[in-house]
Amino acid sequence: MMIAFKQKMLNLLKCFRKQWPLFSNSERTTVCGADCMLMALQLSMAEVNKQHHGDFTVSLSDVLETWKYLLHDKLGLSYENMKEPENYADLKKAYHAFLTRSNMLDLIDVCQKCHGLGLLSEDESIAPVQLLEFISGVTNEQENTRSVLSTPSTPVNRQGQENVKVTILAKKCVCSYLSVLVNSKDDLALAHILNVPDRGLGREAFTNLKHASQKKEMSIFLNLEEEAVHLHYLTL
Numbered sequence: 001m002m003i004a005f006k007q008k009m010l011n012l013l014k015c016f017r018k019q020w021p022l023f024s025n026s027e028r029t030t031v032c033g034a035d036c037m038l039m040a041l042q043l044s045m046a047e048v049n050k051q052h053h054g055d056f057t058v059s060l061s062d063v064l065e066t067w068k069y070l071l072h073d074k075l076g077l078s079y080e081n082m083k084e085p086e087n088y089a090d091l092k093k094a095y096h097a098f099l100t101r102s103n104m105l106d107l108i109d110v111c112q113k114c115h116g117l118g119l120l121s122e123d124e125s126i127a128p129v130q131l132l133e134f135i136s137g138v139t140n141e142q143e144n145t146r147s148v149l150s151t152p153s154t155p156v157n158r159q160g161q162e163n164v165k166v167t168i169l170a171k172k173c174v175c176s177y178l179s180v181l182v183n184s185k186d187d188l189a190l191a192h193i194l195n196v197p198d199r200g201l202g203r204e205a206f207t208n209l210k211h212a213s214q215k216k217e218m219s220i221f222l223n224l225e226e227e228a229v230h231l232h233y234l235t236l
Contacts, residue, residue, distance in 0.1 A: 005126075005130065005134070008124055008125075008126050009126070009134070011120065011124045012107075012110065012111055012114060012120065012124070012126065013031065013110075015114050015119050015120060016031060016105075016110050016114070019114075019117075019119055022113070022117060022119075023105060023110065023113055024103070024105065026103050028103050028183040028184070028185065029103050029104065029105060029183070030103065030104055030105075030179060030183045030186060031104070031105060031106075031107065031110055032099060032102075032104040032105060032106040032107065032188070033107060034107070034134075034135045034136075034137065036104070036106075036188045037106045037107070037135070038063070038067055039188050039191070040095055040098050040099060040102075040104075040106075040188060041063065041066060041067055041070060041091075041095050042058060042063050043098060043191075043206070043207065043210075044091055044094035044095040044097075044098050045058045045062065045063060045066060045091055045094075046058045046207055047094055047207060047210075048087055048090045048091050048094050050207070051090070052087055052090075056207055062085070065082075065083075065085060066085040066088070066091060068082065068136075069082050069083075069084065069085055069088070070091075070092065070095070071108075071132055071135060071136065072132070073092070074108045074109075075108060075128040075131060075132055076128060077128055077129065077132060098187075101185065101187070101214070101219075102183075102185050102186050102187045102188060102219070103183050103185040103186065104183075104186065104188070107131065107134075107135060108131065108135070111126055111131055172192065173192070173193070175189075176189040176190075176192040176193050177189075177193060180193065180221055184219050184221045184222055185219040185221070186219075186221075187210065187213075187219060187220045187221075190219075190220055190221050191206055194206070209223070209224070
């Protein structure tokens with residue numbers, strides 16, 4: 001069952017790659033996965049909090065509650081028993097504006113666009129609940145639980161799990177560099193590059209960079225590149 005769902009996700013991404021002009025006017029558009037969606041939401045919440053409360057502070061609990069609400073809202077699932085986050089309309093607008101500026105589409109938008117245009121067959125369709133579980137990590141958690149239950153916990157196995165985490169982080173770093181090469185407007189990938197390894201760049205500093213770039217109507221990467229060239233000439 002898990003293999004069948006992964007194949008559906010693969011078909012969805014293949015559909016996007018083949019028909020990308022139907023999704024975006026830019027050939028540099030990239031798909032935003034669950035981790036990037038959450039990061040974009042966190043940055044958007046910090047920006048909205050700055051507008052309404054004067055600071056960039058945003059608690060992890062608020063981010064997770066808003067994340068849950070946003071997923072149900074975008075997927076058209078019931079959220080009647082959930083409390084609407086403060087300034088939700090502004091948060092949602094800021095979230096989509098951030099993705100637009102970064103030449104990105106999230107998985108939900110890609111899936112809904114594919115279905116809306118009839119690009120996927122009935123067998124390839126992904127139900128909203130399935131996509132919610134995938135983005136929320138429920139599917140992976142179930143798979144990991146089965147793996148843990150079937151594998152005794154020993155020092156060797158724990159070391160292997162740590163090696164897997166390091167490998168995943170390394171792959172994410174490499175993918176971030178490749179993403180910026182493909183799409184220079186991918187500010188989320190650039191944020192990961194700037195923070196791994198830790199360079200002491202906090203959320204406020206990153207947001208300041210983002211705002212400065214927006215004023216110039218360019219990506220953070222191109223803005224930094226322009227500033228670097230300017231500093232180079234000043235030091236000559």
